[in-house]
């Protein structure tokens with residue numbers, strides 16, 4: 076495999092991993108493709124993404140699909156395969172046992188139980204390993220997981236709708252359209268891929284937004300099932316929270332939301 080092909084296949088793996096962003100609990104949504112040459116063509120013989128809720132991991136799913144074709148193949152994995160025994164054996168060992176010849180990864184897992192150990196296990200087994208293939212792209216999609224592991228705080232995306240001259244509307248004009256259908260679709264996708272949505276009290280009282288993802292494709296793929304707006308209130312909230320029934324705590328954010336609630 077040449078470097079350019081490795082990058083293209085890693086890009087495909089990163090795109091595939093996006094399917095379960097925000098659906099895997101405290102685990103990251105990792106993607107895996109198993110690729111081998113068949114009749115001179117690189118062919119995907121197995122693909123996996125971390126399952127909803129976080130288990131099973133992507134690698135065993137892809138390996139089961141590949142079966143015997145995994146022997147001698149290359150595995151593209153967006154995050155370093157795990158090295159610790161949990162409910163299942165370490166994914167690094169599963170890749171070794173399946174006879175994988177090369178492992179290309181996007182980013183090293185900062186989890187203290189892994190942190191390079193997965194890559195070391197693979198190398199010790201004689202597997203060709205390369206880390207950091209399209210590293211920045213892989214890292215960008217893992218932002219929520221990496222921020223929590225490395226900084227112990229949530230990964231926050233700020234969304235603003237402003238005109239090119241920095242305004243949000245025109246005085247006395249009521250609601251005016253600043254964005255278009257494309258931007259609205261992108262915002263709905265952002266809602267689908269985040270665990271919680273924080274809005275200001277002014278937006279809550281004036282706009283009363285639903286904050287749900289209503290993209291037709293999200294409805295088809297089931298993404299919308301997991302989108303639950305979380306009403307939270309900033310420290311300067313002046314009204315009684317009961318008016319807006321703050322509720323719906325999602326597991327990955329439970330601690331953070333509880334600490335916010337305790338300040339209300």
Ligand SMILES: [Zn+2]
Pocket residue numbers: 132133134156157165166167
């Ligand atoms: Zn694993």
